[in-house]
Structures are given as structure tokens and as C-alpha cells.
Amino acid sequence: MLFRNLIALGALWMLLGQTGVAQEQKSPPPTTERPVATPVRPKASPTPTEPPITFNSVHVDGPYIALTFDDGPSATLTPKLLDLLAARHLKATFFVVGQNAADHPDILRRAVKEGHEIANHSWSHPNLGKMSDEAVRRELQKTDDAIAAAIGKRPTLLRPPYGSITARQKKWIHDEFGYRIIIWDVDPLDWKRPGPSVVTARILKETVPGSIVLSHDIHPPTIEAMPATFDQLMKKGFKSVTVTELLAMETPRPPKPTPSPAVPHATAIPSPSPVSSPPPPTATPGG
Numbered sequence: 001m002l003f004r005n006l007i008a009l010g011a012l013w014m015l016l017g018q019t020g021v022a023q024e025q026k027s028p029p030p031t032t033e034r035p036v037a038t039p040v041r042p043k044a045s046p047t048p049t050e051p052p053i054t055f056n057s058v059h060v061d062g063p064y065i066a067l068t069f070d071d072g073p074s075a076t077l078t079p080k081l082l083d084l085l086a087a088r089h090l091k092a093t094f095f096v097v098g099q100n101a102a103d104h105p106d107i108l109r110r111a112v113k114e115g116h117e118i119a120n121h122s123w124s125h126p127n128l129g130k131m132s133d134e135a136v137r138r139e140l141q142k143t144d145d146a147i148a149a150a151i152g153k154r155p156t157l158l159r160p161p162y163g164s165i166t167a168r169q170k171k172w173i174h175d176e177f178g179y180r181i182i183i184w185d186v187d188p189l190d191w192k193r194p195g196p197s198v199v200t201a202r203i204l205k206e207t208v209p210g211s212i213v214l215s216h217d218i219h220p221p222t223i224e225a226m227p228a229t230f231d232q233l234m235k236k237g238f239k240s241v242t243v244t245e246l247l248a249m250e251t252p253r254p255p256k257p258t259p260s261p262a263v264p265h266a267t268a269i270p271s272p273s274p275v276s277s278p279p280p281p282t283a284t285p286g287g
């Protein structure tokens with residue numbers, strides 16, 4: 001009788017042991033399992049684990065925008081633009097081409113003194129998306145050095161010419177240079193020189209809070225368009241800040257009421273092109 005009881009007890013013991021093992025196998029390792037006292041709210045950001053590297057616009061609470069000017073500095077046009085900005089106490093960001101920056105360090109110094117931001121737009125304006133890492137590195141480093149030599153401070157933003165850059169490049173450039181990649185959401189196509197009033201009308205129509213407005217300070221009609229553009233933007237209540245200031249104002253985007261993951265993103269380009277952000281390079285030689 002005692003013997004039987006012992007066997008039964010042993011069997012029960014084994015059974016309990018196996019159950020215990022089964023439970024352990026089902027549970028995740030204790031290092032990854034974290035008891036959660038309150039339900040975790042899903043974050044609005046599409047990449048909750050890593051902060052985003054690339055920006056076409058910024059979600060902000062307020063009428064803030066960033067005016068950006070590419071491809072300069074121009075010996076004649078950029079100082080004119082600086083005068084227009086200073087008269088209105090507006091701040092802008094200049095994505096400079098390194099070889100122009102090296103030629104006109106005095107213009108960069110003036111821009112910084114007046115509250116503007118200087119950022120990297122490559123040395124010679126090539127299509128970075130089609131270049132080797134080593135060639136891209138040289139383009140960025142030379143410009144980074146020219147900016148640092150002029151203003152005593154390294155840039156923290158890159159706008160790739162034509163908006164052309166691969167996802168892989170963004171990652172290593174961010175890791176190596178610390179740059180955030182700035183594209184745009186308002187493009188008046190001013191490099192096609194459609195006339196100052198058209199440039200103004202396009203910018204006014206497309207600009208919303210958080211917009212990053214693209215223009216070029218190497219085309220005379222663009223500079224001609226700016227007084228009316230600035231005045232009308234201000235009349236609408238917009239306040240212009242540098243891109244870095246705009247990024248610092250970022251607030252989470254509210255979740256969309258009807259998410260449709262099956263539909264491709266409207267700005268996605270289904271082509272072998274290296275461009276991962278709008279607009280396509282063929283449409284924007286300016287960039």
C-alpha cells in the first residue's frame with residue numbers, strides 16, 4: 001500500500017515537473033519579459049524604436065515653416081536675399097554647394113550672424129544616389145570642411161541634390177556624419193524660371209504649418225519672387241524658422257482615422273530609381 005502510494009506520488013511529481021517545464025518553454029525569457037502595469041499606448045511615429053532620419057516636412061503645433069535655399073551661395077543674389085530676409089526678421093536655411101561655399105565664406109558668415117542656418121548640399125551637386133560610398137563621402141566631407149572653415153561650426157543637415165539618396169546611404173551618412181536628411185514638401189519649381197509671380201503663387205498655395213519650402217538662391221527670378229512671397233506668407237500668419245529649429249518643434253503626428261496599409265504610399269516611386277523620397281529627380285533638377 002505504502003509502495004503504491006509512493007509510486008503515485010512519484011508519478012504526480014514527474015507530471016508536475018513536466019508541466020513546469022512546459023510552462024517555462026511557453027514563456028519568453030525573463031530578460032525580454034517586462035511586467036506591464038498599465039497598457040502601453042501605441043506611438044504615433046511610424047518608427048517608434050528609432051528616431052527618423054529623413055524629413056519632408058515636420059508636424060508642429062503652430063504656424064511655423066522653414067524657408068530653404070539651395071545651390072548657393074551666389075556672390076550677387078544671396079546678399080540680396082539676406083537683405084530681404086533681414087528687413088522682415090525672417091530666418092532661412094541655406095543648403096550650400098561646397099565649392100560655392102569655399103568661394104564665398106564671407107556670405108556664409110553674414111548669414112549665420114543674421115540667424116540663418118548653413119547646411120550641406122554636396123561639393124559639386126552630383127546625383128549621390130548613383131555614386132560609390134567613397135565618392136559620396138568625399139563630396140560630403142569637403143563641404144562639411146568648407147562650411148566649418150567659414151563659420152567655425154559643422155553642419156548637421158544634408159539635402160542630397162535632386163533629393164536623390166538611397167535608404168542605405170541615409171543610414172551610413174547619418175551614422176558617420178550625424179546628418180539628418182532634409183527633403184521638402186513645397187516645390188515651386190523655381191529652377192524652371194516660370195516667372196516670379198508663379199513662384200510666389202505656388203509657394204503660397206502649397207505651404208502649410210510645418211512645411212519645408214524649397215527654392216534656389218542662384219536664379220534672379222526666384223529672388224525677385226521673394227518680397228511678395230515673404231510678405232504674403234507673413235500676412236497668412238506663417239513664421240519662418242531654421243530647419244533645425246523646426247525639427248526641434250516636432251510633435252507626434254496624430255494617428256490617421258482610416259489607415260489603409262494595402263494602398264501604397266502616394267509618394268512612393270515604383271521604379272529602380274535610388275530616390276526614396278518625393279519628388280523624383282527627373283522632375284527636379286534643382287533640389
Ligand code: NI
Binds near residue numbers: 070071121125161285
Ligand atoms: Ni540643388
